Amino acid sequence: MRPRNVLLLAGIAIAGIAASYGAVVVGWPWYQGLVLPREVKPLAGSYSWSLPAGTVPTGETEPPLARREAAELLENPNPATPASIATGKEMFATYCVLCHGNDGHGDGPVSEKFFKPPDLPSIMGRRTDGYLYATIRNGGVVMPPHGYRIPPSERWDLVNYLRSIQE
Ligand code: HEC
Structure with missing residues (x-):
């Protein structure tokens, strides 16, 4: 194979790896939509809700203590x-x-x-x-x-x- 073709192939391979890595790290809209469904994982501090009356609270109510x-x-x-x-x-x-x-x-x-x-x-x-x-x-x-x-x-x-x- 001519050196120029080897370089070309290597370039395509590197571009491919970078693109798939980028898709995971940066996240395309549909990828983020799957990983961070907004209904389930609100960003911390973005909003809070109080429990409806008569429901049983879950989660720790006391400060952490070893x-x-x-x-x-x-x-x-x-x-x-x-x-x-x-x-x-x-x-x-x-x-x-x-x-x-x-x-x-x-x-x-x-x-x-x-x-x-x-x-x-x-x-x-x-x-x-x-x-x-x-x-x-x-x-x-x-x-x-x-x-x-x-x-x-x-x-x-x-x-x-x-x-x-x-x-
Ligand atoms: C999934 C299994 C599992 C469940 C459910 C579980 N335990 Fe345990 N527990 C263990 C194991 C294994 C150990 C020993 C290793 C450790 O300390 O993690 C242990 C250790 C303990 C110890 C001794 C700790 C010490 O260091 O002396 C106490 C007391 C205890 N459990 C109480 C409870 C009580 C009360 C519940 C119910 C609310 C409970 N466990 C539920 C598996 C379990």
């Missing part, structure tokens, strides 16, 4: 009444049993596919209420956070329930 700090700072405001423990048990059955198992021994059905959680009744004696609360809220090393689906008061009820199964 588990280490929460363990030291937070105290359980909910007394461990039978009603609180019953609410906590309901939460546990709804959100935790799948991994932690019925009695918290780490034998829920998901534990076989995911990580096997520790035996809660035997390790919780070493944890403060604030630590347990923050684990529920923030999640653990691999445990997913639950703050967005369990409101603060019910998290403390869960802590009361966990204490009731502690050995």
Whole structure:
């Protein structure tokens, strides 16, 4: 092949790569339309809305707090009444049993596919209420956070329930 043709081919190749890269980075209108649908992802601060009356808020309502700090700072405001423990048990059955198992021994059905959680009744004696609360809220090393689906008061009820199964 003549040198001029080689140069021409290389030029076409480089132009092609640059064009496709540009399409992804700069984004053609239809590409952006797929990635950033405006109804779903408004730009931060562009507008806000309030929740319609009677709906359940999701998302964290408290300022961020690391588990280490929460363990030291937070105290359980909910007394461990039978009603609180019953609410906590309901939460546990709804959100935790799948991994932690019925009695918290780490034998829920998901534990076989995911990580096997520790035996809660035997390790919780070493944890403060604030630590347990923050684990529920923030999640653990691999445990997913639950703050967005369990409101603060019910998290403390869960802590009361966990204490009731502690050995
Ligand atoms: C998807 C599975 C999964 C779910 C759901 C889950 N956990 Fe966990 N949890 C784990 C795993 C795995 C660990 C151990 C590793 C870690 O800390 O992330 C753990 C650890 C913990 C610990 C011990 C943390 C420590 O360091 O001592 C507590 C307490 C706990 N979970 C409570 C709960 C409660 C309460 C719920 C329900 C709101 C819940 N978990 C939901 C998987 C799960």
